[in-house]
Amino acid sequence: MQLFNSLSQIINISTELEKALTSFISKKSFKKNEFLLRADEYCNSLYFVEKGSLRGFYFHEEKEITNWFALEGDFGTSFYPFISKTRSYENIQALEDVEVSVLNNTELKKLYSDFPETEKLGRIILEDYYSKLEERLINIQFKSAKERYSNLMENRPQIIQRVPLGHLASYLxxxxxxxxxxxxGN
Amino acid sequence: MQLFNSLSQIINISTELEKALTSFISKKSFKKNEFLLRADEYCNSLYFVEKGSLRGFYFHEEKEITNWFALEGDFGTSFYPFISKTRSYENIQALEDVEVSVLNNTELKKLYSDFPETEKLGRIILEDYYSKLEERLINIQFKSAKERYSNLMENRPQIIQRVPLGHLASYLxxxxxxxxxxxxGN
DNA sequence: CGCCGAGTTGAACTGAATCAAGAAACGTGG
DNA sequence: CCACGTTTCTTGATTCAGTTCAACTCGGCG
Structure with a gap:
C-alpha cells in the first residue's frame, strides 16, 4: 500500500501500529464518475488515493463547484463534516477509475487512543486542509484568473492534464x- | 469570567476542571491599537475576549487585510500557526481597549491529557474556525459586495458599529x- | 454517419477597482 | 475650548477583468 509509504514519512510506524492499521484500513474501488459520498449524507470515511483520482464538489445555483482534487498519494474527505459529524454539503466523486484506502471515523478514534503518536497524523492532515483552504481564499481574493491558473500549473501540473476544463474552472x-x-494565451 | 460561561455551554465543567482552568488561564489587558501578536512571531496563545475587541490582519501589497474580528465572547488566535507551531503571517491587534483571558498552547495540551472532555472544546473551536473560513471563501467567490455586506449586517451587526470602515472593507x-x-445605498 | 459533450471564440455588458478630490470626524496640545 | 493636522469617510469619473449569452468547432463513440 502506498498509504504506508506516505504515513511513514510523517510518523514512525512500529510493527504494532502497522498491524493495527492493516486491520483498520480497507481497500475499495470505484468506477469513473461513481460517488463515494453524496451531499446530505454523513461522511465517516477518510480516503487515501492509491490509484486514480477524486474530486469534491457541491452545487451552487445549479452549477457544480469543485472544491478539491485528490490524486495518487493525496487524502480526500469532506473534511468539516468528517470531523464534526454533520451532514456533508459536498459530494465526492471518482474522476477516473480509482482505488482508495479507507479509514473510518471510529477506527481513527481508536488509533488515536491506542497509538498516541497517530495524533500527529491527524494534526498534519488537518493543517493540510486548513492551509490549503486559506491559500485558496487568498488566491481568489487577490490573484487574477491568469495567476491562479499558472499557480495551479506550477504546483499541481498533473491536475491540469487529467481534469476536464469545466471542473478546473469552477475550482479556480x-x-x-x-x-x-x-x-x-489571452 | 465570561469564559467559564461560554465554556460551560460546550462542556460540563467539573469543580476539578474549574480549578485547573483557573490556574492555567491568565488575564491580560491591552490598550487600543496595541499588538497581541506580530507577524513572524510564534503564536502560543489562545485569546478569549472578555471585554473590548480584537482583529487579526496581515499585509498584502502594502495594504492591511483584516482576517477576523473577535468581540466579547469570541475566541481569537492566529489559528493555523497556533496549532502547527509555525510562524504567524498575521498580526493580532486590539481594536479597542481589551481584556482577554489567555490560555497557552502547552497548557492546553495539559488540559487535553488531564481532562479528556476538553478535547471536545478544541474540536469545537477548530470547527468554528474552519467553517468560518469556508463561509468566507464561498462568500467571496459567489456573493456580490452588497450581499456580503448585508450578510455581515445580519450575522454580526455589532461589528459594523464598532469597526472602522477600512477594516470592514478589507475583511469583506x-x-x-x-x-x-x-x-x-448605491 | 450523426449526435453529444467538451472546448473555443466573439461581442456586449457590468461590478468593482482605481485615481483623484473633497468633506467630516477626531484628538492632541496650546 | 478652540485650532490644526491627521485619519476616516464620501463622491465622482474612468477603466478593466471577467461574466454572460450565443454560436461554432472538434473529437469520439454508439
Missing part, C-alpha cells in the same frame, strides 16, 4: 470560457 | 470606496 473560481481564453 | 474583500457606496 472562474467560468469555463475565461479559462479557455487563458489557456489560449 | 472590497475597497473602502465601494463599501462607502454600498452603505450610501
Amino acid at each position: 473560481g472562474i467560468t469555463q470560457e475565461t479559462l479557455s481564453r487563458i489557456r489560449a | 474583500g472590497i475597497t473602502q470606496e465601494t463599501l462607502s457606496r454600498i452603505r450610501a
Whole structure:
C-alpha cells in the first residue's frame, strides 16, 4: 500500500501500529464518475488515493463547484463534516477509475487512543486542509484568473492534464470560457 | 469570567476542571491599537475576549487585510500557526481597549491529557474556525459586495458599529470606496 | 454517419477597482 | 475650548477583468 509509504514519512510506524492499521484500513474501488459520498449524507470515511483520482464538489445555483482534487498519494474527505459529524454539503466523486484506502471515523478514534503518536497524523492532515483552504481564499481574493491558473500549473501540473476544463474552472473560481481564453494565451 | 460561561455551554465543567482552568488561564489587558501578536512571531496563545475587541490582519501589497474580528465572547488566535507551531503571517491587534483571558498552547495540551472532555472544546473551536473560513471563501467567490455586506449586517451587526470602515472593507474583500457606496445605498 | 459533450471564440455588458478630490470626524496640545 | 493636522469617510469619473449569452468547432463513440 502506498498509504504506508506516505504515513511513514510523517510518523514512525512500529510493527504494532502497522498491524493495527492493516486491520483498520480497507481497500475499495470505484468506477469513473461513481460517488463515494453524496451531499446530505454523513461522511465517516477518510480516503487515501492509491490509484486514480477524486474530486469534491457541491452545487451552487445549479452549477457544480469543485472544491478539491485528490490524486495518487493525496487524502480526500469532506473534511468539516468528517470531523464534526454533520451532514456533508459536498459530494465526492471518482474522476477516473480509482482505488482508495479507507479509514473510518471510529477506527481513527481508536488509533488515536491506542497509538498516541497517530495524533500527529491527524494534526498534519488537518493543517493540510486548513492551509490549503486559506491559500485558496487568498488566491481568489487577490490573484487574477491568469495567476491562479499558472499557480495551479506550477504546483499541481498533473491536475491540469487529467481534469476536464469545466471542473478546473469552477475550482479556480472562474467560468469555463475565461479559462479557455487563458489557456489560449489571452 | 465570561469564559467559564461560554465554556460551560460546550462542556460540563467539573469543580476539578474549574480549578485547573483557573490556574492555567491568565488575564491580560491591552490598550487600543496595541499588538497581541506580530507577524513572524510564534503564536502560543489562545485569546478569549472578555471585554473590548480584537482583529487579526496581515499585509498584502502594502495594504492591511483584516482576517477576523473577535468581540466579547469570541475566541481569537492566529489559528493555523497556533496549532502547527509555525510562524504567524498575521498580526493580532486590539481594536479597542481589551481584556482577554489567555490560555497557552502547552497548557492546553495539559488540559487535553488531564481532562479528556476538553478535547471536545478544541474540536469545537477548530470547527468554528474552519467553517468560518469556508463561509468566507464561498462568500467571496459567489456573493456580490452588497450581499456580503448585508450578510455581515445580519450575522454580526455589532461589528459594523464598532469597526472602522477600512477594516470592514478589507475583511469583506472590497475597497473602502465601494463599501462607502454600498452603505450610501448605491 | 450523426449526435453529444467538451472546448473555443466573439461581442456586449457590468461590478468593482482605481485615481483623484473633497468633506467630516477626531484628538492632541496650546 | 478652540485650532490644526491627521485619519476616516464620501463622491465622482474612468477603466478593466471577467461574466454572460450565443454560436461554432472538434473529437469520439454508439
